[in-house]
Amino acid sequence: xxxxxxxxxxxxxxxxVARCEQFFMHEARLLDDGRFDEWLALFTEDAWYWIPxxxxxxxxxxxxxxxxxxxxxxxxxxxxxxxxxxYSQEPPSRTSRIVANVTVxxxxxxxxxxxVRSKFLVLENRRAAQRLFGxxxxxxxxxxxxxxxxxxxxxxxxxxxxxxxxxxVPL
Amino acid sequence: xxTSLDDMVDRAPDGEIEVxxxxxxxxxxxxxxxxxxxxxxxxHPLFTHRSSIEAAQQQSDAVHSDGTGEIALRQMRQNGAPYxxxxxxxxxWTYPNGHSFLGDYHDxxxxxxxxxxxxxxxxxxxxxxxxxKACAKDVLAVRRWNSIVYPNLSFMSQFQxxxxxxxxxxxxxxxxxxTFRLKGAPARMFRNTISFANTVNGTGSLVLTxxxxxxxxxxxGLASEGTEWLQVGRGxxxxxxxxxxxxxGRNSTSEVYIRNMLDAWRAYMTNGHAARAxx
Numbered sequence: 001x002x003x004x005x006x007x008x009x010x011x012x013x014x015x016x017v018a019r020c021e022q023f024f025m026h027e028a029r030l031l032d033d034g035r036f037d038e039w040l041a042l043f044t045e046d047a048w049y050w051i052p053x054x055x056x057x058x059x060x061x062x063x064x065x066x067x068x069x070x071x072x073x074x075x076x077x078x079x080x081x082x083x084x085x086x087y088s089q090e091p092p093s094r095t096s097r098i099v100a101n102v103t104v105x106x107x108x109x110x111x112x113x114x115x116v117r118s119k120f121l122v123l124e125n126r127r128a129a130q131r132l133f134g135x136x137x138x139x140x141x142x143x144x145x146x147x148x149x150x151x152x153x154x155x156x157x158x159x160x161x162x163x164x165x166x167x168x169v170p171l
Numbered sequence: 172x173x174t175s176l177d178d179m180v181d182r183a184p185d186g187e188i189e190v191x192x193x194x195x196x197x198x199x200x201x202x203x204x205x206x207x208x209x210x211x212x213x214x215h216p217l218f219t220h221r222s223s224i225e226a227a228q229q230q231s232d233a234v235h236s237d238g239t240g241e242i243a244l245r246q247m248r249q250n251g252a253p254y255x256x257x258x259x260x261x262x263x264w265t266y267p268n269g270h271s272f273l274g275d276y277h278d279x280x281x282x283x284x285x286x287x288x289x290x291x292x293x294x295x296x297x298x299x300x301x302x303x304k305a306c307a308k309d310v311l312a313v314r315r316w317n318s319i320v321y322p323n324l325s326f327m328s329q330f331q332x333x334x335x336x337x338x339x340x341x342x343x344x345x346x347x348x349x350t351f352r353l354k355g356a357p358a359r360m361f362r363n364t365i366s367f368a369n370t371v372n373g374t375g376s377l378v379l380t381x382x383x384x385x386x387x388x389x390x391x392g393l394a395s396e397g398t399e400w401l402q403v404g405r406g407x408x409x410x411x412x413x414x415x416x417x418x419x420g421r422n423s424t425s426e427v428y429i430r431n432m433l434d435a436w437r438a439y440m441t442n443g444h445a446a447r448a449x450x
Contacts, residue, residue: 046235051375053193060239061362063193064350067375068366072230072240076247080226080377087219088384163198163345165387166380 013146015114017102020141023148024099024118031170032095039170040078044142044149047071051155051171066160066167081168093169097122099137113142113151120155122171133171134158172270175318179328181310184297184355190333192350192365195372199383201390203338206346207432209382210317210325210334211273213257213423214405216250219385223377224251242366247378254424261316261423267416269321269435271428275314293357301355319428321435330367342390348372403429 013019030039043049051066060068069077080086101119108114115138122133135158140151155171180188209215217224227247234240265271298307319325326333333349350368352361370376392398406425413419420427 048237053195053374057193061365062191064195064348064365064368064373066195066373068239068369070235070237070240072232072234072236073243073377074240075234076223076226076230076240076244077377079229080222083222083226085225086222086381087388088380161196163196164374165198165200166383167375168380 015104015107015111015141015143017104019148020104020114020116020118020139021099021102023141024102024116024139027150028097028099028120032097034081034092036078036081036170040075042148042150043071043074043153044144044151045071047074047150048152049074049150049170050153051157051160051167053160055156055160066157066164067155067170077170086168088166089168091127093124093126095122095124095169105138111143113140115140120171124169131165135160137171172266172272172318172320174313175272175315175326175328178310178313178315179326179351181313182298182328183353184294184301185353186301187354188331188351189354190349191352192361192368195348195368195374196345197348197372197374197379197383198339198343198345199386199390200342201344201386201393202341203336203344204432204436205386205389206336206344207319207321207325208403208429209386210319211263211271211428212426213261213263213273214254215385217252217254219381220247220250220378222381223247226377227251238362239366239369242363243370243377246367246370250378257424258422263420263423263425263428264413265418265428265431267435268438269432270319271321271431272318273316273423273428290357290359290363294353294360297355297357319432321432322439330371331361331364332368332372334372342394344386403433 027039027042030042048071049067049069050060052060053064053066057063057065081089098121099118103117104114105117106115118137118139120134120137124131124133136156138154140153141148142151157171180186224247227244228251230244260275262274263271264274295307295311298310302310315328317325317327323336324334325336331351331353333351335347335349337345337347339345348368350364352364371378373379403426406420406427407430409421410418410425410427411421418427418431
């Protein structure tokens with residue numbers, strides 16, 4: 001009888017730029033493909049997702065935000081995106097995004113979490129119009145069971161304080 | 172309209188309000204009048220905001236919230252009030268020169284600023300300490316939703332929101348939405364104001380985005396040759412005269428406030444020479 005192999009102790013994979021880049025490419029692909037449930041699953045149970053209205057905005061609680069979702073609201077946002085009656089996505093947006101210039105800004109001493117900065121460009125096409133969003137993203141990534149999860153995400157749009165039509169597809 | 176303006180300031184325990192919390196600038200490709208035609212429209216939430224109403228109704232409240240989602244979800248669910256609610260509990264009042272307000276809608280017991288919310292209790296205590304119990308009760312008894320100061324301003328006192336509508340072109344509008352702080356109110360209350368603003372005025376809001384879509388669609392429709400006239404006749408036969416030369420709908424679903432704005436607009440466009448057409 002074959003003995004069950006003793007569980008092999010997996011060394012946690014390092015939180016390096018290459019791994020974060022892979023993760024961001026995966027995230028970008030989920031969003032471009034409209035796989036919003038899978039995107040939501042990337043977030044931790046108490047995550048938040050934030051797009052400020054001001055450059056260098058200090059807090060989502062004393063100043064308005066283009067988007068500020070705690071986990072509960074983020075779930076509702078994603079559920080609405082799948083609704084048959086979301087008129088603002090009829091026809092749906094098509095997006096194509098590029099993530100680059102990834103740098104790891106800070107890592108916890110036990111290497112369980114890190115803050116990562118990246119640059120992004122998102123092209124959005126809907127009806128006859130094409131829009132271009134760009135800016136800087138900050139992700140707080142946490143190790144969970146050998147995978148990366150988003151503990152929070154802050155998206156600083158270059159044009160955060162200029163007049164904008166509705167933002168539907170997450171950036 | 173004096174009551175609406177007083178209500179904005181009276182709700183501040185110290186009797187002063189200040190614009191704070193940044194500004195939303197949302198834009199759409201259609202005429203500025205459409206924005207005002209929506210603000211006091213009680214008939215649309217159940218239909219236009221269906222997607223966020225259903226998504227909110229299905230959301231588990233066991234999921235983590237820092238307070239933001241709680242406020243947003245309560246508002247979205249409130250938008251799902253049955254049509255009969257708008258017909259039986261809410262009213263629309265209009266006055267000369269295009270002004271109007273929607274009233275008796277958000278009662279404080281049902282809302283974000285609910286009576287059992289400790290922040291709101293602290294607020295009431297602050298209001299009573301400054302103004303006395305009787306006066307505080309009178310202040311809170313004024314239940315206004317949106318008030319329109321025609322032709323460019325709208326505000327909502329209960330959640331400290333103020334909107335200024337900027338016509339850019341016949342088919343382009345930019346709206347600036349501000350929040351204001353009630354001086355003397357608990358600091359935490361302003362956080363609720365911000366959460367509410369993100370929900371109803373946010374460029375990425377789950378609610379406003381459907382309104383912007385409808386403005387854009389109407390803009391596309393109006394640019395076509397398909398329709399020569401838009402009908403704004405809802406409630407016309409049941410509107411009744413009101414004090415101060417105004418008219419009110421039998422209930423909030425009347426489009427009397429749109430007819431009232433068009434009356435004012437015609438007067439502006441004819442240098443006041445057109446006779447008022449009794450909304």
